[in-house]
Amino acid sequence: MSQASRASHPISPLLPVGRVLEVRFATFTPRITIRSEQELTVEIVSGVNVGFSDTTKYETVALRDDLVILSWQEHNNSTIVHVLDFTALTAYTAVTPFSGGFMRLTGTIDVKSG
Secondary structure, eight states: OOHHHHHHSOOOTTOSTTOEEEEEOSSEEEEEEEOSSSEEEEEEEEETTTTOEEEEEEEEEEEETTEEEEEEEOTTSOEEEEEEETTTTEEEEEEEOTTSOOEEEEEEEEEEEO
């Protein structure tokens, strides 16, 4: 594939369907499971809000190979936007929680499967 072609069609590291990632933040760890090209499940597996789970629609924008923006709105109206750098295995995240406020987080990506 040519350089120009790769630049216009970056590869999304979120696919294939079934991929599971965990993002370790200082106070909690969400597990994200890609259910389809439009739906994911997020579960808090440790820390604050452990046990929370939601399945919702998501959107992605692959900026370049191994760099993607992943966003969704949960059923409780929390909004999550991740910039996922799979080369550095780092997530830069912004959250507007349902309770109000605005959070900026940085975490480590652990690809569990897929």
